[in-house]
Amino acid sequence: MASQLVESSVAESVLAVAMANGGEFAEIFAEDRRSTSAGLDDGRVEQVTSGRDRGAGIRVVVGETTGYAYTSDLTERGLETAARAAAAAAKGGGKGVKVVALGSPSSHPVNNIDVDPTSVAKARKVELLLEANEAARSVDGAIVQVSAGYSDARREILVANTEGVFATDAQVRTAFRVSVVANGDSGMQTGYESLGHTMGFELFDRHKVADVGLAAANQAITKLRARPAPSGAMPVVIKCGSGGVLFHEACGHGLEADLIAKGASVYRDRVGQLVASPLVTLVDDGTMSGEWGAIGIDDEGNPSQYNVLIQDGVLTDYMWDYLRARKEGHKVSGNGRRQNYTYLPMVRMTNTYVLNGTEDPEAIVRDTPNGVYVAKLGGGSVNTATGDFVFGMTEAYLIENGQITEPLREGNLIGNGPQVLQDIDLLGNDFAMGSPGTCGKDGQGVPVGDGQPTLRVKSLTIGGTAA
């Protein structure tokens, strides 16, 4: 591997400059991200893109105030200029005395990368697009448009702070997506399928892009005969590996310590209490090898962890970053993340999932006389202060007399987090992780994963148009 992003001696002197006006804490976050993407649309490989983003952000904490400055100049001079700007922004009053000796950085890889995507010919990446396009179009003459995208990124980070944290990580992510338009008598419908893992090009030894194309196409074709979704509250069964976003929105965000600290979460002051059905054990796990939200270290230099948030329905802990943990005298949990070096870190999820229950997933459907079966969820969002959240259903079916019947048109489902967690009344034994996601918070997006077994919520409001 190439030389260290920032040499130890440089990091030491930059931290000293950052603390020159006093303060409790200073940090350097350096990043070098190389990416390749390729897009196909309308039968053509439209463009192959190469990108390089490289820079560092310097954070200085004085009292309750954080000063932050960033630069794309990773030389000692560039970093010191940013350090002075961050120190000035934090408005330290006194004289700095803190000196830190960093030694060599540590690393905590959660998985090996077998085939670095940068070592793979671009022509091979483009071939994947053509394979997926062909597979999707082969499904049905009603498929009128296909777009496919390939992307890989290698993100090297280095974190050094005045508490002696000094760590590096290389995060390699590879992803593939296909979206499809089908045209029928009732208008156009869309299908979408994606694949994304924290791994290298070996991703495509384990998964066939043709299958991604087929799945997207089949979804669109099925929806051509979809009828309007019902309207109002009813039981909802969510297929394994498709509904982790439910927990991400219904409670994940509400368990982030920065929102807790400001009283902007319905889960404030609820540790030790029953907040969910006793069936539910919820985990946030940055160590989950190969998953989209996996990280060796978080963007504050702390190793990722397996954190149990809810155990048998009881709230056990929140997720923490450095600032919140320091203030509350708590341990960090490896959840301090940021989109890139131009942003401050904050509390973020990694891979958030619900552990297996005991029910046979088919029996869950059979035991539901009428309701909705959601086979694929879209995105979602939550107001953590009220707990109200929505998520989209991109592939769903009616359940009639315990049978999955007709496909439904798209729509949102809406619920209230604490209520929905209580209302989970059946939990399957078929745990699966879901599709790669990008979680947005305060303008920053980070890669996250989610997962769950098939489950039933005894009442959720379906936002359809049918009476």
Add this chain to the structure above:
Amino acid sequence: MSSLQEIVDRVVGQAKPGEQVEAFASRGGETSIRVYEGEVEHFVSAQSEGIGIRVIREGRTGFAYAGTLDESAIAEVLSEARDNVAFGTPDEWAGLAEPDGVEPVPQVLWSDALEQFPTAKKIDLAKELERLAIAADSRVRVDEADYQDGWGEVAVATTTGIRRAGRENAANVSVGTLAEDGEDTQTGFGFSVGRDPALFDLQKAAREAADRATRLLGAIKPPSKKVTVVLDPYVTAQFLGVISSTLSGEAVIKGRSLFANRLGEVVASPLITLIDDPTNPLAYTATDLDGEGLAARRNMLIESGRLNQFVHSSYSARRAGTASTGNAVRGGYAGGTPGAGCLAMQLAPGTRSQEQLIADVSDGVLIQMVQGLHSGVNPISGDFSTGASGLLIKDGKIGAPVREFTIASTLQRMLLDVVEVGGDIDWLPSRAAGVSLVINDVMMSGE
């Protein structure tokens, strides 16, 4: 330091015979201040820069970018972009924009007052906004009060003769509120935007943030039924944002617009006249240039309910056999080939106030916030379903606050079901201006 124009000119000067080259470079800076409980929680101050280079050869396109303007990095970007050309599929319509003789309408996009606005006053604005919001109502707390400003300059040059540069700056303050009453918590927000922070209306921002949160206290989940909805201007602006993707020339040529092949037909209520006009200085996204360096211009998209035209970039226009409408949109230096999109939409306003509109509604809901436009709305199929909160309307009067419900219809039907456009146009900080909108026959899903 070289000017951006010099940098992009130098890149374009290196084009080889048979090669089209476009260079787009930008530099910018930001200040971002968050105040909490009277103290600065964070203060971010930084500058960034970058360049994106597009190369087209024999109909094949390659692109590369880097977040730096370092000379050696620029050389690497050009070489990567050239390398990437080999992998594209030849496209007979691929090409860069060409000067079309339309002169840009000058806009005032830069404020010296903002550039010189002192840092201490920026902090004071955020602190003052926090104070005002808390003072507005005893039930209100503030979880974030922010001041943000940014400046940016861009330059673009192409081998086809485009050579443009510009700069702009802007600032905003915003506040997020929590209203609490017993077990019940609701949230709100308020903001003020502009190029001169001295003109911010902090009182109004604080009042709106407090009102948005307190008016939802005690909100109930409504029953499920068909209703008339009155969209607040803020919600209408978001609705227009969804509509805009159906009017993109790129979506049309690639078969992703539900309005493809419908030019000249009635697609909306005769009350709907939709214009994209970035030359209007009142528009928040007013601009003189589009993403390819062509003059931004006024385009009539829907005229009295009839679909008049789509918006085009040079690429979508070439494929559609028409001319660019100056609507190329580019996602910064890293964004690659520009797409086609609306720049500054507005509905031709009606004449009456929101209060007067509500007075005519017998059974409806005033929708004040929506949640999940990204997850339950599909602009290709037209399915529209979104979480919402607001106030019930009964016999022309405002009633109980409601939350945790959805409103649903299809985009096609909603445009046809518009029964009135308000006169209360509001130039919100988005790509579309807001105005109250009354729409019949929308399904409300609650209990």
